[in-house]
Amino acid sequence: MQYKRLGHSDLEISRIGFGCMSLKAGNADTQQLLQQAVEAGINFFDTADLYEKGLNEERVGEALRPFRNMIILATKVGNQWREDGSGWDWNPRKEYILAAVDKSLARLKTDYIDLYQLHGGTIEDRADETIEAFEILKDQGKIRYYGISSIRPNVIRTYLQKSHITSVMMQYSLLDRRPEEEMLNLLKESGVGVLVRGTVAGGLLIDKEPVNYLQHSAETVKKAAAAMREVSTNGRHPVQSSICYALMHQAVTSAVVGIRTREQLEEALATIESPSLNEDEFRHLQSVVPLIRYQEHR
Template identity: 60%
Template sequence: MNPLGTSDLQISPVSFGCMSLGENAALYRDLLRKAAEAGINFFDTADLYQKGLNELYVGETLKPIRKEVILATKVGNQWRPDGTGWDWNPSKAYILKCAEQSLRRLKTDYIDLYQLHGGTIDDPIDETIEAFELLKKQGKIRWYGISSIRPNVIREYVKRSNIVSVMMQYSLLDRRPEEALLDLLHQHGIGVICRGAVAQGLLLGKPAANYLQYTDGEVARAAKTLAKVATESGLSKLEVALGYVWAHPAVATAALGMRTSAQLDDAILALRHAKPLSDVHRATLRQSVRSFHYDLHR
């Protein structure tokens, strides 16, 4: 059974990353409803986004179908009193307080997946885990996970906690998780929530630009190869980009930021045709761009 689902509600391979939604509440609600009606059942938000308004909109919109969706939110970033930015706070007391606030904004009495929104190796990790375990015992959350790309932090939570998921950036243009993390998480039955699968649109036809350690020329070559694979396989470019990350068994879902109805339509089409990319096409894509590894936090 998928660690991010139940016997009667499995997580959809395409999920809705709510961070990208703006201030237009009416459009926001329309997109969320349309996504849910199309079979997207995993919605990811955070108390950080829009200082809580994001959670509020998600909760209000999805309340009528609460039992049909999986709600995920995040905690750990504390807004400063003057509103100019935020600081990292993974303390037990802060997590417990924020959980109550998120529950109210999400209009629910339980959060399906509560995630630590970052993390460092110097955090009071055992204290942080205690907070999540207590919330789980109280029935306020069903599962917990972390959102991180730091190998050393992820390994600690794999060893010391009962996380069911790790949200991390992963795409053809960011293959760093393939070095060790994906296999490690799969071995422990921990699902990956993939973000950044389209590399900020660079894999879908957006003008080439520098990305991570890649030059614009390298990005252009990867995008051109992806487009060729799409043509050869009869798939959309989005389906190829998603099929690449879906091919690893650790990946439970790919979270997409959808700001427009057209973007959502593309995501729905990809959901209906959801399948991993073939080994041959995946190898072709890999050959189009060099690989590199995490430099820090190893």
């Protein structure tokens, strides 16, 4: 496994992170799967209090408890489930964050969270209040670092200007090149680590039937998948090529891959052993899929 420091923190995280959202209830192999990931060198595990109304945190916390001193545990806050369970509401308020962290700590069976992330964000939020909550939690020792999960340029800029965020998690793939327009370079210059998700575009870059995706037509999606197959040589599967694409930019610290089976774990791990994309392959992929501009939240 390869490791890279996350932003200005002292967290050395695996280039392949384990996205725990895909882990489902009733899967008896979850504990074994997470253990195998640790044994293979993955040390970054990402969940959220939103997933399965906290049950995901419970499952991850129980499975990883024997390895707590070997791993970097990340979770998210900001989406508050309604009491009737009918859905959730956005809540980045200080009081909510300070209360929610204790529930996450209990579910994760730990007394500290390595990376606590705001699970979204809007420009209308009282960012100063949210940042104050994170800073309080750092002072209390309940979290080591904090970041945000957002692709919105105006939200990211706000936190870069006002806070000490360590990381930004964002969707990034050949079919979603929006971060390339400005944010990746800005975050690199700011010394903030980037965690990318959605690197296979929900399977559209691998084997799913082409459909319209973001501002791309199904025909463009089809061409993107074909191009990904074209560059998948020397034993590199399109899964690995897709992840390699997202890891190419120097701003990117880790690709957080959604994993729920042993096969998916092995496919993700094989990225590290696979040859990286060369410059010609990278440019060829970019030539097939146009760069789209994030229209809102500028």
